[in-house]
Ligand code: GLY
C-alpha cells in the first residue's frame with residue numbers, strides 16, 4: 001500500500017515549502033481510558049497526512065536541505081514478544097521499504113541522529129502537542145541549536161509552528177481525500193436516513209445512536225467522527241449533549257448531530273425533525289427559519305468569497321426572522337453589531353472539515369478574511385436554541401413559553417468547487433415535507 005503516490009506527492013509539496021527549514025512531527029500516543037486500559041490508537045493527523053504510518057512512538061523528520069535524507073523516520077523496532085500483546089509493528093526495515101523514507105532508525109536512536117538533520121537548518125518547524133516529554137525534548141533541541149549557531153554559524157534560531165506550512169496543504173483536499181470524505185458522508189447519510197425513517201415516540205435516544213454507530217462500523221468506517229449527539233426535546237438546546245439516554249416523546253423535536261470517520265476522514269451532519277409525525281407550529285416556523293439561514297449561508301461558500309460571508313448571511317436571515325416573530329426587537333444593525341441574537345444562536349456557522357472534524361486552516365490574517373478556494377471542505381450549520389430557562393439579551397423581549405425547549409440545527413458538509421460549491425451531504429433530506437410523515 002505504501003508508499004502511495006499520494007503520500008509521496010504530499011511530502012514533495014511539503015518539503016518544497018520548508019526552504020532551509022527542518023520539520024519534526026511526532027506521532028500520537030495512546031490516550032488512557034482508565035487505569036492501564038487505553039483508547040483505540042488514533043494517529044496524529046499531521047503525522048498521518050505526511051506518512052500514512054499508523055503506529056505510536058514514531059517521529060518523522062523532514063530536512064529538504066539534507067543531501068541524502070530528506071524524509072527520515074524513527075519507529076519502534078520489531079519485538080515479537082511485545083507485538084503479541086500490543087499488535088503488529090512495521091519495524092525499521094519494512095518502514096523504509098513500505099513508507100518511502102530515505103532512512104529509518106529505531107526510535108531509541110533519536111537522540112543520536114536527530115541533531116544532524118537540524119544543525120544546517122535556518123528554522124525549526126514543530127507543533128507543541130500532547131506529549132509533554134517530547135515537547136521538552138524539542139525545547140532542548142532548540143536550545144542546543146542556538147548554542148550551535150553561536151559557535152559554528154549554522155542552526156535554527158527560529159522555532160515556528162508547523163501549521164504555517166502544513167495547514168494550507170491540509171486545507172486543500174486532493175481528489176483522493178475528497179473520495180474518502182465522500183465515503184464518510186455516504187455512510188453517515190445512510191445512518192441519518194435510517195434514523196429519520198425509524199424514529200418514533202417511546203424510543204430512547206441511545207437506540208437511534210446505537211443503530212447509527214453500528215452502521216458506521218458495518219460499512220467499513222473507523223467509527224464515530226465525534227461523540228454522537230442524539231437529543232430530543234429540550235436536550236436539543238444543549239450544544240454538546242451526549243448523554244443520549246432520554247425517552248423520546250411525541251411533540252418533541254429530535255436533533256441528531258452524528259458523523260462517521262472513514263479512512264481517517266470525517267463527515268459531520270446534523271438534522272432536526274419531529275419525534276412524531278408533524279412539527280408543531282412553533283417548531284416549523286423556527287425550522288424554516290434555520291433552513292433559510294443555512295441555504296443563504298451555503299450560497300456564500302464559493303471561490304473568492306470571504307470566509308466570514310457565510311456566517312454573516314446566516315446571522316442576517318436569523319435576525320430578520322426573529323425580529324419578524326417579535327423575539328428580537330430594535331435596530332437591526334445594532335442587534336447584529338452588538339450580537340443581541342447570540343442567546344438564540346451562539347456558535348459559528350461552520351468550520352473546516354477533514355482529517356480533524358474541526359480541521360486546521362486559518363480563517364483570517366490580521367483583520368482580513370481569507371477567501372474560499374476550490375478543494376476546501378467546510379460545514380454549514382446555523383441553529384436556533386431556546387432553552388426552557390432562556391434569558392434574552394438585556395433589554396430584549398421576554399420569550400413566550402410556546403417557543404421554549406426548541407433547539408434546531410441543520411448541518412451539511414460543503415465542498416468548494418471551481419464554479420461554486422457542492423453539498424456533499426445532499427443525500428440526507430432537509431425540506432420540511434421530508435422531515436414530516
Ligand atoms: N459535531 C461537531 C460540530 O458540529 O462541530
Ligand code: MN
Pocket residue numbers: 268351379381411
Ligand atoms: Mn460541525
Ligand code: MN
Pocket residue numbers: 257258268269270411
Ligand atoms: Mn456537527
